[in-house]
Amino acid sequence: MSARRIFAQPARYGAIAPYLWMVLFFLVPFGFVLKISLSQTAIAQPPYLPVFDFSEGWTAIKAAFAQLSADNFRLLISDSLYISSYLRSLAVAITSTLILLLIGYPIAYGMARLPQRWQAIAMMLVIVPFWTSFLIRIYAWINILQHDGLLNKILLALHLVSSPVVWLSTDTAMYLGIVYSYLPFMILPLYATLSKMDPSLLEAAADLGSSPRQAFWLVTFPLSLPGVGAGALLCFIPIVGEFVIPDLLAGSGSMMIGQTLWLEFFTNKDWPVAAAAAVALLVLLVPPLLLYDRLQRRTLEGGR
Amino acid sequence: MSRQSPEIDIAKIDTATPVAPAAAAAMPLLRIEGVSKKFGSFRAVDRLSLDIKAGEFFALLGPSGCGKTTLLRMLAGFETPDEGRILLGGRDIAPVLPHERPVNMMFQNYALFPHLSVRDNIAFGLKRAGMARAAIDTRVGEMVALVKLEGMEKRRPDQLSGGQKQRVALARSLARRPKVLLLDEPLAALDKKLRESTQLELMELQRRLGMTFIVVTHDQEEAMTMANRIGVMDAGRLEQVATPRDLYEAPASRWVAQFVGDVNLFDGEVTSREQRHLTIATGDGGAIVVAEPSQPVTETAVSVAIRPEKVKLSRHGPASDAGSSQAINRFEGVVTDVSYLGGSTVYKLKLDSGAVVRSSMANAARLDIDVLSAGQRVVAWFAPDDCVVLER
Numbered sequence: 283m284s285a286r287r288i289f290a291q292p293a294r295y296g297a298i299a300p301y302l303w304m305v306l307f308f309l310v311p312f313g314f315v316l317k318i319s320l321s322q323t324a325i326a327q328p329p330y331l332p333v334f335d336f337s338e339g340w341t342a343i344k345a346a347f348a349q350l351s352a353d354n355f356r357l358l359i360s361d362s363l364y365i366s367s368y369l370r371s372l373a374v375a376i377t378s379t380l381i382l383l384l385i386g387y388p389i390a391y392g393m394a395r396l397p398q399r400w401q402a403i404a405m406m407l408v409i410v411p412f413w414t415s416f417l418i419r420i421y422a423w424i425n426i427l428q429h430d431g432l433l434n435k436i437l438l439a440l441h442l443v444s445s446p447v448v449w450l451s452t453d454t455a456m457y458l459g460i461v462y463s464y465l466p467f468m469i470l471p472l473y474a475t476l477s478k479m480d481p482s483l484l485e486a487a488a489d490l491g492s493s494p495r496q497a498f499w500l501v502t503f504p505l506s507l508p509g510v511g512a513g514a515l516l517c518f519i520p521i522v523g524e525f526v527i528p529d530l531l532a533g534s535g536s537m538m539i540g541q542t543l544w545l546e547f548f549t550n551k552d553w554p555v556a557a558a559a560a561v562a563l564l565v566l567l568v569p570p571l572l573l574y575d576r577l578q579r580r581t582l583e584g585g586r
Numbered sequence: 587m588s589r590q591s592p593e594i595d596i597a598k599i600d601t602a603t604p605v606a607p608a609a610a611a612a613m614p615l616l617r618i619e620g621v622s623k624k625f626g627s628f629r630a631v632d633r634l635s636l637d638i639k640a641g642e643f644f645a646l647l648g649p650s651g652c653g654k655t656t657l658l659r660m661l662a663g664f665e666t667p668d669e670g671r672i673l674l675g676g677r678d679i680a681p682v683l684p685h686e687r688p689v690n691m692m693f694q695n696y697a698l699f700p701h702l703s704v705r706d707n708i709a710f711g712l713k714r715a716g717m718a719r720a721a722i723d724t725r726v727g728e729m730v731a732l733v734k735l736e737g738m739e740k741r742r743p744d745q746l747s748g749g750q751k752q753r754v755a756l757a758r759s760l761a762r763r764p765k766v767l768l769l770d771e772p773l774a775a776l777d778k779k780l781r782e783s784t785q786l787e788l789m790e791l792q793r794r795l796g797m798t799f800i801v802v803t804h805d806q807e808e809a810m811t812m813a814n815r816i817g818v819m820d821a822g823r824l825e826q827v828a829t830p831r832d833l834y835e836a837p838a839s840r841w842v843a844q845f846v847g848d849v850n851l852f853d854g855e856v857t858s859r860e861q862r863h864l865t866i867a868t869g870d871g872g873a874i875v876v877a878e879p880s881q882p883v884t885e886t887a888v889s890v891a892i893r894p895e896k897v898k899l900s901r902h903g904p905a906s907d908a909g910s911s912q913a914i915n916r917f918e919g920v921v922t923d924v925s926y927l928g929g930s931t932v933y934k935l936k937l938d939s940g941a942v943v944r945s946s947m948a949n950a951a952r953l954d955i956d957v958l959s960a961g962q963r964v965v966a967w968f969a970p971d972d973c974v975v976l977e978r
Contacts, residue, residue, distance in 0.1 A: 480695070480697065482693050482695060482697040483697050483699060485662075485664055485684070485693070485697065486691075486693055486697035486698075486699070486758075487699075487710070488663075488664075488683075488684040488685045489662060489684055489685070489689075489690055489691045489711075489759075490685075490711030490714055490762065491685045491686075491711050491714030491715055491762070492710075492714050493685055496714065500710075501699060504701050505700065505701055
């Protein structure tokens with residue numbers, strides 16, 4: 283096929299672009315990680331064995347393949363450190379997502395019912411924190427939460443407590459940080475669904491005998507479920523792998539999987555185990571991702 | 587648990603018999619008394635009063651922005667009047683919330699619940715009324731049959747055509763057997779053919795159910811086809827409430843005459859009055875003789891309205907025997923424009939006096955030898971009885 287024909291049919295070949303992107307920036311790097319996860323640690327550069335050397339010929343590559351093993355994955359299962367950090371990650375992600383939903387839904391609902399002019403302003407207010415670096419914002423929280431921080435000063439000044447409360451390095455601080463950081467990701471998809479909703483549907487519900495509360499649960503809420511799903515997964519998935527917030531705000535008692543990964547990679551220099559943990563995390567996130575995909579597809583089909 | 591409001595007679599399944607006690611005949615089902623609604627400084631509805639009797643098919647007709655939809659929404663309870671009262675069956679419904687009113691509305695965009703099937707859409711209001719499951723099934727079945735949607739019960743709104751959606755919306759709003767059904771531009775989203783057949787179906791349905799329908803429309807043909815009575819609205823006020831025939835043949839004002847149908851208007855002054863006939867000198871030079879209206883004309887400055895189909899046209903004028911009557915208004919002029927519309931042809935004439943007149947002639951015969959064309963000199967005439975005298 284000549285280049286001219288390819289350019290003559292841009293529509294057909296344009297469809298390749300996203301796949302090319304996926305292969306180049308997801309599948310190939312993932313292949314590297316998968317390969318490292320099946321390797322063994324070594325005091326070498328890079329710090330694992332075997333290393334594929336294509337200059338040595340076919341037999342060397344076959345030998346290198348033979349050396350790969352699933353030992354690291356066996357370690358992940360046998361060592362309770364990994365299982366407990368996975369479980370903690372899931373627990374933190376589920377709890378945070380629920381809190382985010384409880385806080386984000388009313389905010390998004392309120393935003394969607396504002397006069398048109400105010401909606402844009404409210405939207406700005408939700409997005410404005412992004413203008414400051416995420417790390418600086420977390421450090422600001424450390425400042426607020428520390429022993430002689432703003433929060434304790436206010437509480438003491440109001441005589442609500444007699445001595446400073448330990449906020450920092452607790453799960454409370456971590457949840458605060460997570461909910462604070464991820465709230466826009468919950469609000470925006472919810473707002474998108476709620477603001478699209480036809481107000482005459484609520485009038486129809488009222489006309490057919492629903493009280494405002496019934497109308498909410500029978501019409502508004504079911505119709506906002508795609509937004510709920512999108513918001514929840516948009517928060518849940520990255521929170522499972524969250525590293526910075528628990529590292530800076532939570533105590534050192536128990537770790538989330540992101541922290542364990544970091545530890546293996548940078549402190550223990552055990553790239554293969556870190557890679558195995560990363561692969562396992564990805565596998566763990568596949569079911570919710572598939573769920574998200576199905577939800578999206580269903581809304582798309584529903585919209586037809 | 588009895589959430590069932592007394593107005594919705596859920597137990598009454600058979601459709602035909604509307605309750606019509608003797609007292610109801612005296613008191614209109616719906617009485618609107620001096621109702622106003624302001625949005626900011628804009629008066630959408632302006633001290634409007636109207637009575638609607640039980641079993642009527644009433645149309646609110648007017649241009650967009652005339653306040654007809656606002657009035658309908660006040661009846662449904664989505665807007666509260668700033669002043670005045672709305673009485674339903676003699677009871678002031680101002681404090682009654684929308685979901686407690688024995689009134690249902692069919693929305694212009696249908697407002698079907700997209701996440702519910704046809705069946706569940708129709709059953710929605712029945713469930714809220716606390717109707718028993720079996721009774722709901724029966725009622726939904728009736729409604730589905732009524733709007734001829736058998737076999738579609740499980741479909742979602744997005745799997746339906748425009749006409750089918752319209753039927754679901756109608757079935758849903760009828761399912762609770764409201765005392766009054768409000769229809770907001772019910773046919774606006776349908777194409778012309780479907781709209782015409784649906785108009786007839788709505789009329790047939792209303793007659794069979796004996797329900798009171800109030801329909802809001804900007805389409806005068808639709809209003810005239812369906813309604814027993816029409817209220818023509820402009821700028822928040824009712825200009826005229828009348829039967830379709832009276833609205834067309836005896837408009838109450840220049841505005842109504844121009845809004846409903848096509849009309850020729852001549853401004854002039856009454857110059858003489860004799861034998862139940864008025865002579866009106868028009869500014870364009872000609873004098874028009876009109877029949878004296880039943881309500882005496884008090885002012886001298888008047889307008890004469892004549893519908894185009896009442897203006898006859900030919901090359902030589904009326905046949906001599908009919909033309910001998912001095913009461914005939916006869917003008918000469920030139921055809922300037924001819925529009926062939928199938929059933930009729932509309933001619934635009936410029937009279938020698940300078941006035942422009944439209945005449946509509948039925949194409950009664952397939953082959954017309956005496957076809958008039960632009961540039962031809964013709965005679966136009968109309969009878970005094972066909973003129974309407976309106977105060978300016």
